[in-house]
Amino acid sequence: EVQLVESGGGLIQPGGSLRLSCAASDFTVTGTYMSWVRQAPGKGLEWVAVIYNNDATDYADSVKGRFTISRDNSKNTLYLQLNSLRVEDSAVYYCARVEPKTWYGMDVWGQGTTVTVSS
């Protein structure tokens, strides 16, 4: 079954760092587009970052310079490194596969991992 499973969320103090992981099953994260999306408490979905099939990346302005998206082909896992965390980064973070055949719709999603930034 095609599946994504996130991990790595938790409670962290402002200014701290965290690395989120997203393990893929039944497809390879290599050579495909993958993305992170978040939802803050009581808010809507917010796109965070994308890694393209050529390993180029793009970020939302709100996280640029603080977050880094990457992948490990040997582990078939997507990552999101979160640095210089702020209270407003508190959210459920979802990873998603981006399918070029759907005009870059996100066709597979994980269940999410919760990040809480608080002192």
Added chain:
Amino acid sequence: DIQLTQSPSSLSASVGDRVTITCRASRSIADYLHWYQHKPGKAPRLLIYAVSSLRSGVPTRFSASGSGTDLTLTISSLQPEDFATYYCQQTYSVPWTFGQGTKVEIK
């Protein structure tokens, strides 16, 4: 950045009702517009991609249309499992953006 404005922000409807949600883009996004369903504690689900293409496995009561900057999602006969929040999203240009969401509640 391309802004997506959904209307209404919320609505109350009964099972069997026809429901229409609108998404207006701040500029043309060609066919790079998608619709998602999101229920609390669950992963978002892609319903419609490329403006009007129904994803395999999604019930045919869901449909969508539009062009340029005005897009619409329609649920022809609302079912109990359809109560959720719906989002439009554009992947025409970075930063990819979502609409603010439309919460569909039981009347």
